[in-house]
Amino acid sequence: MLGNVRTLILTFLHAFQSRVTVQYPEERPYLPPRYRGRIILSRDPDGEERCVACNLCAVACPVDCISLQKTEEQGRWYPEYFRINFSRCIFCGFCEEACPTYAIQLTPDFEMSEYNRQNLVYEKEDLLISGTGKYPDYSFYHVAGVGIPGKERGTSEHERPPVDLHTLLP
Amino acid sequence: MHILALTSACISILGAFMVITRRVAVHAVLYLVVTLLALACVLALLGAPFAAALEVIIYAGAIMVLFVFVIMMLNLGKPDRDRETEWLRPRAWVGPAALASILGMELLFGLRTLSGTGITFQITPREVGLSLFGPYVLMVELASFLLLTGLVTAFHIGRHWPGEH
Amino acid sequence: MTLLALVGIVITPLVILGLATLLTWVERRLLGVWQNRCGPNRVGPGGVLQAAADGIKILFKEDWTPPFADKGVFVLAPAIGMMTVLLSFAVIPLTFSSSIAAGLNVGLLFVLAMMGLGVYAVVLAGWASNSKFALLGGMRAAAQMISYEVFMGLALMGVVMMTGSFSLRDIVMAQSGLWFVLPQCVGFVVFLLAGIAETHRLPFDLPEGENELGAGFHTEYSGMKFGMFFIAEYAGIVLVSALITTLYLGGWQGPILPAPIWFTLKTTVLIGFFILLRAALPRPRYDQLMALGWKILLPLSLLNIVVTGAVLLLHTAG
Numbered sequence: 001m002l003g004n005v006r007t008l009i010l011t012f013l014h015a016f017q018s019r020v021t022v023q024y025p026e027e028r029p030y031l032p033p034r035y036r037g038r039i040i041l042s043r044d045p046d047g048e049e050r051c052v053a054c055n056l057c058a059v060a061c062p063v064d065c066i067s068l069q070k071t072e073e074q075g076r077w078y079p080e081y082f083r084i085n086f087s088r089c090i091f092c093g094f095c096e097e098a099c100p101t102y103a104i105q106l107t108p109d110f111e112m113s114e115y116n117r118q119n120l121v122y123e124k125e126d127l128l129i130s131g132t133g134k135y136p137d138y139s140f141y142h143v144a145g146v147g148i149p150g151k152e153r154g155t156s157e158h159e160r161p162p163v164d165l166h167t168l169l170p
Numbered sequence: 171m172h173i174l175a176l177t178s179a180c181i182s183i184l185g186a187f188m189v190i191t192r193r194v195a196v197h198a199v200l201y202l203v204v205t206l207l208a209l210a211c212v213l214a215l216l217g218a219p220f221a222a223a224l225e226v227i228i229y230a231g232a233i234m235v236l237f238v239f240v241i242m243m244l245n246l247g248k249p250d251r252d253r254e255t256e257w258l259r260p261r262a263w264v265g266p267a268a269l270a271s272i273l274g275m276e277l278l279f280g281l282r283t284l285s286g287t288g289i290t291f292q293i294t295p296r297e298v299g300l301s302l303f304g305p306y307v308l309m310v311e312l313a314s315f316l317l318l319t320g321l322v323t324a325f326h327i328g329r330h331w332p333g334e335h
Numbered sequence: 336m337t338l339l340a341l342v343g344i345v346i347t348p349l350v351i352l353g354l355a356t357l358l359t360w361v362e363r364r365l366l367g368v369w370q371n372r373c374g375p376n377r378v379g380p381g382g383v384l385q386a387a388a389d390g391i392k393i394l395f396k397e398d399w400t401p402p403f404a405d406k407g408v409f410v411l412a413p414a415i416g417m418m419t420v421l422l423s424f425a426v427i428p429l430t431f432s433s434s435i436a437a438g439l440n441v442g443l444l445f446v447l448a449m450m451g452l453g454v455y456a457v458v459l460a461g462w463a464s465n466s467k468f469a470l471l472g473g474m475r476a477a478a479q480m481i482s483y484e485v486f487m488g489l490a491l492m493g494v495v496m497m498t499g500s501f502s503l504r505d506i507v508m509a510q511s512g513l514w515f516v517l518p519q520c521v522g523f524v525v526f527l528l529a530g531i532a533e534t535h536r537l538p539f540d541l542p543e544g545e546n547e548l549g550a551g552f553h554t555e556y557s558g559m560k561f562g563m564f565f566i567a568e569y570a571g572i573v574l575v576s577a578l579i580t581t582l583y584l585g586g587w588q589g590p591i592l593p594a595p596i597w598f599t600l601k602t603t604v605l606i607g608f609f610i611l612l613r614a615a616l617p618r619p620r621y622d623q624l625m626a627l628g629w630k631i632l633l634p635l636s637l638l639n640i641v642v643t644g645a646v647l648l649l650h651t652a653g
Contacts, residue, residue: 004616011615014369021373196408196462203455220501223444227488231451232481235458239477242462242470294440295501 033134035108036091039084041124042105042133049128050103050140053079057095057104065089076141076148082124087117101140105133175215182208193251195241199234206230220295348421355569360386362569362610369614390562398558401464408463413556413563416456420570423449427577428504430587430594442503443495446578447488450533454480456567457535457542457552464555472551475621476542479532482628487529489636493522493643494582507586516583521639523583525632530579532624534571537613541621576605 022029031037044050053070054077065088071080095104114120132138147153154161185205192198206229214222302310360375360382367374376382400406426442439445454477461473495501497518498509506515516523532539543551553564580586580601589597619627 007615008611011369012611014371017371019373020371021367023373194405196405196459200408200411200459219439219441220444223441223448226448227444227451231448231454232484235451235454235477235481238455238458238462239474242458242474242477292440295444296499 031108031110033108035110036093036106037108037110038086038112039089039091039095039104039106039122039127040129040133041082041103041127042129042131042135044139044141045132045137046139047130048076048141049078050101051079051082052077052101052103052140053082054100056098056100060094060098062092062094063088063090066095074149075146079124082127084122084127085120086112086122087120102133102135102138103140107133175212178208178211178215181205182212193254195244195246196238199237199241202237203230203234206234217292220293220298344425347424351421351424351570351573352566354573355566356386356390357383358569358572358606359389359565361606362613365607365610366614369611393562394559396558398560401466401555403465404555405463405465408459409555410560412456412460412463413560413567415459416453416567417563417570419449419453419456420567420574423574424570424577426503427574427581428507428586429598431504431508439502441501443491443501443506443582446503446574447484447491450480450487451484453533453571454484456564460556460564461542461552464552466555468549468554469552472542472544472548472554475544475548476535476552479535479539479541479624482625483529483532483632486525486628486632486636487533489633489640490522490525490529491582492636493519493639496640496643496647503581503586507581507588510585511588514583514585519583519639519643521635522643523579525636525639526582527579528627528632530575531609531612532628534568534575536568536572536609538616538618539624540618541624544618572606572609573602576602576609579605 042050051068053068055068055070058064058066058068065085066083067085068082069080071078091106093106096106099105112120141148141151141156143157143159145153145156145159182205185201185208188201189198189205192201206225210222210225210230213219213225363385364374364376364382366372374382375385378384378388400409423446426439426445457476457480458473461469461471461476464470464473494506494515497515498506500506500509509515528539535542541551542548543553545551548554553561556564577598580598584601584605585597587594587598589600592600
């Protein structure tokens with residue numbers, strides 16, 4: 001009986017404590033940069049697409065919501081199409097972890113509700129942003145040993161020139 | 171006032187008729203409640219509001235609820251209804267109906283002789299109490315003995331003896 | 336006089352219905368306040384129109400009657416619940432002169448009678464729904480409400496003995512010196528608990544018991560028929576609060592402020608207390624509820640009657 005009275009008093013005193021509710025549309029909660037929200041595809045500092053269509057993100061995805069097709073243009077790989085079905089996506093961030101080129105990244109944006117489910121399927125043009133995302137100085141082709149137009153093999157950072165197999169000199 | 175009382179009386183008679191003709195037990199009990207409420211209205215209009223209130227509280231509000239409760243627990247279905255229709259042959263109800271109608275006619279005849287003066291006084295709860303605990307105190311005590319006996323019996327029957335399943 | 340009474344008869348139910356509807360919002364706001372939340376605050380200023388929005392929503396919902404239900408009784412049950420509560424308000428005196436039938440010399444018994452009839456709403460809803468959960472809820476309601484009616488009536492007898500009348504107006508007038516909540520504190524507590532059980536409010540909402548009976552007696556109800564049960568429950572809270580105000584807290588009496596404001600103030604505080612109970616306390620088990628009633632409240636209220644009677648006798652003798 002006394003315990004009940006004590007409960008009543010304690011509950012009543014809760015009226016004078018601060019609210020935990022965040023009045024969302026007017027008052028937005030702070031989301032840290034590494035919050036796992038809407039997925040984007042970033043570009044390298046030169047403005048080219050970072051994605052090399054390696055399919056690792058599609059493999060890592062536990063709900064199979066990523067679909068892409070590789071194409072090639074002068075030694076540089078691109079996705080021909082890149083499709084994320086956000087009605088399936090669980091925002092686990094495995095794709096970001098799997099990506100070898102920092103192309104696919106999760107952003108602190110979650111306001112992507114739609115009335116039509118079909119609108120939740122994002123194509124490459126919806127996903128691509130013009131910036132570099134969380135890794136501003138990284139460019140995969142500048143550290144990889146692949147030759148592309150404007151960068152011969154062996155001219156990448158930390159890369160020695162290619163060995164000339166036709167000479168016997170050390 | 172007369173019209174209200176007569177309407178209530180008619181409703182109570184109609185309700186009583188419906189009670190004995192309904193097939194579903196709960197419907198019959200509901201009509202019985204309607205009858206009791208109509209009777210309470212009649213009592214109130216005749217100047218006995220205390221009796222009317224008690225009628226509603228005790229009969230309509232408590233006893234009839236228990237009836238509904240028991241009927242709910244019994245879960246009567248179609249077979250029970252069929253059995254009941256089989257029991258209700260004219261042979262079974264003609265005799266009582268004839269006797270009751272004779273009684274009713276006698277009552278109607280008797281009512282004619284009563285003088286038709288309206289109600290001029292009200293029986294307040296105080297007067298009821300004074301007469302209950304004044305001239306009728308023995309009756310009240312006897313009734314309370316009876317109720318006490320009922321209570322003790324119910325307690326004895328419903329008691330859970332240790333070691334008994 | 337007759338015209339005035341007719342206007343009162345029309346206005347009182349409307350006001351009560353409006354209050355009960357508003358109370359659904361007040362309760363949700365207050366529950367929020369006591370749970371460090373905000374509660375519904377979007378629709379209209381401070382969320383006031385939430386009640387209206389809910390009302391419109393429930394009016395436009397499909398009013399479905401299950402094919403296995405007993406249709407007539409199924410429709411009748413919520414109407415009984417609503418009607419008995421609204422009728423009870425007829426005898427509540429807002430002030431000395433403003434009420435429909437406050438002078439009724441069996442006013443208190445009238446309220447008890449209406450509460451007794453209110454049991455039918457729940458029991459018949461449970462029976463007519465023709466489903467297990469509803470039936471169990473209805474049976475629980477029948478046992479709970481009949482039991483607590485006993486303690487409620489017995490607790491009230493103390494007040495009646497001190498006043499010497501069943502009329503609510505006389506009862507308020509008898510409290511001009513001292514509110515009955517002090518000399519009748521035991522009766523007050525018993526009546527409060529019985530009032531909660533009688534309106535089957537939390538923590539005594541076993542007939543509805545969401546976690547074990549679906550929604551109890553109104554499992555099969557939807558649309559406005561459910562809405563009527565809902566509104567009747569809130570009107571019941573207003574009724575019990577107004578009754579406690581009238582019987583134990585001196586009704587409209589109080590210094591400085593005008594009479595209706597005192598009455599409203601006391602009733603509002605009690606309604607808030609009812610909501611606080613809901614916010615704070617868990618629901619007891621069914622046998623605990625019955626044990627509380629028959630083993631604690633019944634002896635307490637009988638003792639209250641005996642002691643009150645003895646004191647009154649000594650007082651008049653001496």
